[in-house]
Amino acid sequence: MPEASPAAGADLVAPVVHEMVRILAPNPAEVVVPDHRLIHDLGFHSLTLTELAFALEDLFGLDSVTPEQAMLLASVGDVVELIEDAVARSEAHPASPAEVAEYCARYGVERDPRG
Amino acid sequence: MTAPPGPAAAEVFAAASAHLVAGIAERQRILGSGAYETAAEGAEVRLSSGRTVLDFGSYAVPLFGHRPAPVLDAVRGALDGMPVSTRLLANPHAALLAARLAALLDPGRLSRVSFGLNGADAVETALKLAIARTGRPSVLAVEGGFHGKSMGALAVTHDPLRRGPVQGFLGDARHVPPEPDAVARAAAEAPFAALIVEPVQGEGGGRALPPDLLRRWSADAHAAGALVLADEIQCGLRRCGPVSVAVAEGVRPDAVLLGKALGGGVMPLSAVVGTPELFAPLAADPYFHTATFGGHPASCAAGLAALDLLDGVAERLPAVAAGLARGVADLAAAHPGIVADVRSTGLLGAVEFTGEAVAGLAVLEAGRRGLLAAQSLSRPAVVKLLPPAVTSTAQLERAFAILDASCRSAGRRVARTASVGSG
Numbered sequence: 001m002p003e004a005s006p007a008a009g010a011d012l013v014a015p016v017v018h019e020m021v022r023i024l025a026p027n028p029a030e031v032v033v034p035d036h037r038l039i040h041d042l043g044f045h046s047l048t049l050t051e052l053a054f055a056l057e058d059l060f061g062l063d064s065v066t067p068e069q070a071m072l073l074a075s076v077g078d079v080v081e082l083i084e085d086a087v088a089r090s091e092a093h094p095a096s097p098a099e100v101a102e103y104c105a106r107y108g109v110e111r112d113p114r115g
Numbered sequence: 116m117t118a119p120p121g122p123a124a125a126e127v128f129a130a131a132s133a134h135l136v137a138g139i140a141e142r143q144r145i146l147g148s149g150a151y152e153t154a155a156e157g158a159e160v161r162l163s164s165g166r167t168v169l170d171f172g173s174y175a176v177p178l179f180g181h182r183p184a185p186v187l188d189a190v191r192g193a194l195d196g197m198p199v200s201t202r203l204l205a206n207p208h209a210a211l212l213a214a215r216l217a218a219l220l221d222p223g224r225l226s227r228v229s230f231g232l233n234g235a236d237a238v239e240t241a242l243k244l245a246i247a248r249t250g251r252p253s254v255l256a257v258e259g260g261f262h263g264k265s266m267g268a269l270a271v272t273h274d275p276l277r278r279g280p281v282q283g284f285l286g287d288a289r290h291v292p293p294e295p296d297a298v299a300r301a302a303a304e305a306p307f308a309a310l311i312v313e314p315v316q317g318e319g320g321g322r323a324l325p326p327d328l329l330r331r332w333s334a335d336a337h338a339a340g341a342l343v344l345a346d347e348i349q350c351g352l353r354r355c356g357p358v359s360v361a362v363a364e365g366v367r368p369d370a371v372l373l374g375k376a377l378g379g380g381v382m383p384l385s386a387v388v389g390t391p392e393l394f395a396p397l398a399a400d401p402y403f404h405t406a407t408f409g410g411h412p413a414s415c416a417a418g419l420a421a422l423d424l425l426d427g428v429a430e431r432l433p434a435v436a437a438g439l440a441r442g443v444a445d446l447a448a449a450h451p452g453i454v455a456d457v458r459s460t461g462l463l464g465a466v467e468f469t470g471e472a473v474a475g476l477a478v479l480e481a482g483r484r485g486l487l488a489a490q491s492l493s494r495p496a497v498v499k500l501l502p503p504a505v506t507s508t509a510q511l512e513r514a515f516a517i518l519d520a521s522c523r524s525a526g527r528r529v530a531r532t533a534s535v536g537s538g
Contacts, residue, residue, distance in 0.1 A: 023125075023149075026132075026141075047138070050476075051145045054483055064527045106164040107149035108124030 013060070013087060014080045016095045020055045021076055023107050024048060034077030042076075052079075059095040059103060062086055116156040116167075124163050127151050146482030155181035158506045160487065169514050171500045172487040175317065175349045178376035178462070179424045180505035186379030189420035193413040200412050202405075209410035212418045216388050219422065220371050221362045227394035229387045230410040234348035234374030235263025237385040238311070240404055241370050242267050242286075244389070245309035245342045247396040247403065253287040255301050255310040255336070259319030260290070261493050262311060262346055271311050273319070274493035293324060298332040302339035309342040309369075314360035317349035320494040321458055321465025326364040333366045342393055343367070348374035348385065352421075353428040353504070355461035356436075369393045379421035380503075384414040428504040432461060435506050439464045442515040443500070450522040453477075453529060455496075464500035466518075471495040473529050480521035486514050 018032040027043035029036060038044040044052065053065040060083055073079050086092035104111045121127075128151070131140035143151070150164035157180040160170045170177060179186070193208060200206040213228035229240050246252055256262070256271035263269065269278060270285040278285060289307070291297035298310055310332060315323045333343045345351075345361035345368035352373060357363035359371045370389030378384035387393075396403050408414075436459065443457035443464050456467040468474035474496050481488055491497040500518075502511065 047141050047145070050479060051141070054145065054148075054479070064524055103149070106124070106166075108122075108126065108163070 012094045013083045016059060016100050017056065017080045017083060018076065019100065019104065019111060020052060020059070021079070023104065023109055024052050024055065032076055034075060034080065036076045037074055038076065038079070039074075055103065056083065059099055060087065060092040062092045116154045116159070116161050121151075121153055121163055124150055127163075142479075145479050146487065148483055157181060158503045158510050166485070168482070168485045168487055169506075169510055169517070170487045171502050171514060172489045173380075173501070174489075175354060175375045175463075175499075175501045176378075177380035177503050178352060178354055178428065179380050179421065180503040181380060183379055183381070183420075183424060185423060186381045186417050186420040189379075189416040190381055190413050193416035196412075198413045199408075200410065202407075206410055206412055206415070208412045208415035208419065212415040212422075215419060215422050216373075216386060220359050220388050225362075225368075225371060225388045225390060227389050227391055227397075229389075229394070229397075229404065230415065231374075231385040231387075231406060232383040232408055232411070232414065233263070234346075234372065234385050235265040235268040236406065236409075237348065237372040237374055237387045238262045238268040238271070238346065239265060241344045241372055241387045241389065241393070242271065242309065242311070243404055244387070244393050244396055245344065245369075248393060249306075249308040249341065251306045251308040251341070253289070253305060253307045255298060255307045255341070256288050256290050257312050257316075257324075258290045258292050259316050259322065259494070260311070260313055260346070261316065261318030262313075262348075272493065277493075293328060295328060295331050296335075298335040298339075302335060302341070306339065307336075307341050309344050310336040311344040311346055313346045313348075313350060314364065314366070315350035315355045315460050315463060317463065317499065318492040318494070320467060320491050320497040321460070321463050321499055323355070323458075323460045326366075329361065329364055329366045333368065337367075342369040344369065345371045347371050350460070350463060352376050353425055353432060353461070354501075355463050356432065358425065377418050377421060378414050379417040379424070382411070382414040382417035384411070384418050386418075431504045434508070435502055435504060435511065436461050438508065438511040439500060439502060442511065442518070445515065446518055446522060449519060450526060453522060453526045459500075462502055462504060464502075465491070466498045466500065468496050468498065473525050474498050476525040476528055477518075477521050480524045481517055484517045484520060486517040486521075488518075 022032045025042035026048055036042055128144050147162050150162035152160050153163050154161040158169055159167050161167050216228050217226045231237050254271055258273050260273045262271045270288045273290045291301055336343050350360055361368045370387050370393050372387055374385035440459045443459055447454045447457040453469050453473050455469050458465050474490050488498050488500050491499055
């Protein structure tokens with residue numbers, strides 16, 4: 001079986017990031033969009049940004065994201081871009097659906113198919 | 116370790132954030148990776164996600180492990196009989212526990228007992244009795260000391276951050292530095308009712324005060340006509356070795372304050388165990404200090420069963436304490452860039468990080484990996500490790516493997532933050 005290219009995996013990043021942002025946002029939006037600003041629209045702060053970083057590191061196998069790096073990510077789209085770039089550079093891997101489902105279950109929410 | 120099905124985690128955290136303290140709820144969600152606590156046994160806690168984590172936190176309460184069977188049985192017995200007291204009739208559990216404590220701590224000297232629920236209750240009671248007994252509305256405490264956050268207890272707690280907003284309402288307390296002549300100097304400046312001191316400072320960073328210093332301070336306080344209150348709410352009951360550290364070190368305190376594990380890790384219970392002299396105000400006026408739930412029958416039943424477990428702690432303590440001491444020393448050697456110092460006394464270990472932020476990150480990383488530990492309240496660069504006495508060798512090894520990985524990750528974040536900051 002041929003290996004999936006990293007770029008193909010990168011395409012799957014956005015729905016997972018949107019899902020985790022939806023779960024963890026202090027001021028949650030029913031549907032998360034790329035233009036949502038993490039701090040101003042969704043209410044993230046340093047502690048909750050750390051929680052988001054932990055989740056994304058776990059799911060995508062990312063190296064440690066510092067709170068300060070996370071603070072530089074203004075919008076949901078910026079986060080998606082960061083991870084897509086890491087996946088494309090093979091510094092992260094696409095999240096497996098099973099792991100995402102497990103994460104959602106841990107937080108007591110069902111995965112939203114709208115992403 | 117089983118628990119009935121509970122509410123959805125999302126519902127729990129939404130309710131906690133909206134109606135309890137939001138900042139604490141957020142930390143709890145991170146430490147549980149989105150899940151909440153549902154059941155516990157021994158040194159482990161089961162989460163709503165089905166995951167199990169090691170508990171080296173819990174404010175030092177589960178010294179005997181979570182849900183020790185003899186304590187549960189004793190509490191069930193009290194619940195089946197009479198779980199609350201009339202307060203007008205004699206409560207046998209409280210009377211028998213008082214007698215056991217008097218026989219245990221310093222027989223013939225510390226013979227009077229008053230019960231509360233939280234440790235701060237014991238602090239409030241002891242301070243009130245000492246001030247009433249001496250007629251001096253002033254107290255000495257120690258820099259780095261922690262005695263609770265209710266108004267009287269906060270007056271003697273050395274924590275500018277938490278004292279600041281209510282400063283004007285706090286009673287007269289002076290905090291002395293850990294110097295041999297500090298108490299004598301303070302006595303020369305102004306009279307005081309009592310010196311309150313933790314022989315091993317818990318929230319002050321797990322620091323044991325030298326026995327010579329404690330004995331000198333006690334002698335100087337007594338020479339000045341003041342009383343000595345040993346706050347062993349965290350370090351006593353064999354957490355740090357002896358049942359009472361102060362009594363074992365020859366300090367001759369006028370009271371030993373107990374709490375945390377006194378209720379067997381099952382029920383809330385604290386106690387002041389003191390001399391008849393300290394308790395003289397209650398001889399003069401029996402209702403000088405009372406509280407609705409003081410001497411709660413189910414709590415005192417738990418306390419009686421807990422005291423039966425102390426010998427078991429003494430047997431397990433050397434092995435767990437040695438593993439703890441070895442573990443923190445290895446952490447210091449492996450992470451010199453972020454670990455500034457380590458120490459341990461019995462089952463109270465402390466890892467002092469180079470700063471509060473990295474200590475906070477290490478705690479979050481550890482929780483995510485399966486170990487609960489907390490920063491010291493008034494010295495947050497220090498992470499306290501409070502393993503139950505029932506912690507197995509394998510659990511201790513697992514805990515330190517988690518801490519090692521957590522330090523590595525926290526260190527990486529700090530290093531990357533520094534490079535981002537300098538770039």
